Amino acid sequence: MHNEFAWGMLIVIYLFTAGLSAGAMVTSNSALLFGGEKYARIGRWGAYIAPFPIALGTGMLLLDLGSPFNFYHLFLQLQVKSPMSYGSWSILLFTLLSLVYFYLWLPERYQFWSQPQRAVHWQRLLAKVMPILAVIVASYTGVLLNAAARPLWQTPLLPELFLVSAFSTGIAAVILAGSLSRRWRAKHHELHILTVVDVVLVVIELILFAAMGLSAQLGTLSQRQAFAQLLYGHYAWMFWLLIVICGLVIPLVLETGELKGKVSAKWAGSLAIGSSFLVLFGGFFVRYVITYAGQWTGWVR
C-alpha cells in the first residue's frame, strides 16, 4: 500500500510535450498539403518544432522508469493488451520520422540531394503519413490512462480531450514561433487561419469538458466523487482558474476579438503571442490536473 503519486511531474511533462509535437506536426503537414507556398511559414515552423518537445518528453519517460537500463524490453515485443506497449512503439516511430521531416525542411544547402524536387517529394510523402502517427501519439495517452481503470481516467472522452488539446497546443506553438521569428515571420493570412482553427478547437475542448462532467454525473459514485475534485474539490482552483479561465476562456475572447477586427493592427501581434502562450499554459495544466487528480481519487469502498 502506498499513499504517494506514482506518476508525477515527469509524466505530466511527457503528456504535454508529446501532444505539442503531434499538434505541431499535423499543423505543418496540413499547411504543406493544402496550403502550399502560401502557407510555407506554417509548414516550416511546424516541422522545426515537432521533433524536439517529444524528444524531451521521451527523456522524461526514461528518467521516470524504476529500471531505466531495462527500457529495451519495451522494444523486444508488442503486448497487445497494454496501451503503453504500442504507445512506446508509436513514440519511437514518430520521433524518428519527425526528425527526418525536420531535416527535409532545412534550407537547401543542408540537403542530401542535389535536386530540391527529391526533398519535396519525400516531404509530401511524409506529410501524408505523419498525421496518422500524430493522431495515435496524441490520443493514445488518453487510452493509456483509460486502461489504468481509475475513476477519473475511465471516461472514454479522455483520448478525444487529449487529442484536441494536443492540436490546440501545437497550433499555439506555431503561432508563437511564427510571430516571434524574424526570418520566417508568419504572414497575416497564415496567423488568421491558425487563429480560426484554434478558436474551433478551444470551443470543442470546452464542450468536451462539459460532456466529461455530465457523463461523470451519470456514472458511478466513484466517478462522481472523482470529478467533483475538479469542480469544487482539491483541484478546483487549478481547473477553473488555470485551465478554464486562463487556458480556454481568455484565449477564446482574445482570438475572437482579433478575428472580428476589434483589435488595432498595432496590438494584433502581441495579442497573438499572449493568447497562444495562454493556450500552451492551459494545455500543460490539462495534463497536470488530469494526472494528479486521477491518482488523488480512487474507488469508493
Next chain:
Amino acid sequence: MAVKMGFVIITSRCIDCDACMVACRAENQAPLGYSRNWVTNSGIKGRFPKVKQSFEPGNCMHCDSPSCVAVCPTGASYKRSDGIVLVEDAKCVGCKYCVEACPYDARFLNPNTGKADKCTLCIQRLEQGLQPACVQTCLGKARQAGDLNDPDSVVAKLLDLYPVRRLLTDAGTGPNIYYIDVPVSEIPEGK
C-alpha cells in the same frame, strides 16, 4: 478443478495487531515506508452504547482478470496457472503502470530494486509446504490462504459455511480475497 490460490480473511477475528505486516516485512524484505499488506481501520462507528469498530486486513487479491497484468508493456507481470500474480524482475522496467492500474493499491515501486513489488503469496514458503508468513503469524487466525477450488482446504470450507463479501467488485478484476464479517467460533480442519 484447476488450483486457484486465494485468501479468506475473517474480519471479526482481526484485532489490528499488525503482526501480518511485520511478518511479511521480515519474510520478504519490503523496504521501509512500503508494505505488501495492510490492515485498515473502520474507525468508531455509531453512537454510545451502540458502537462498532472493525479491522480489515488486505494485500494483493490475486485477481481472476488482473488489470496490472493486462497493462504491463513488457509481460513482466503475469498470472501463474495456480492463480498467483507475480512480477518477473528481469523484464520489469519500473514504469509503474501496474501500480496505477491496481484498484486496490496493492503494488508499489520498490526503490531499492527499481521494480514493481507486491504480495507473492509467499511462493518460497508454499514450495516448502508452509503457509504464507502473514497467515502463519496471525494470532487470531483471521488470515487463511489456500486453494479455493479444493473442497478439502480450510478456505473452501469457510466459503461454504459463512456469508462472504469481496472488495470493489465494480472494478471488474475478480478479486480472490473473500471477507467474512460474522463471528467464526472455530476454524475448520483442512489443508
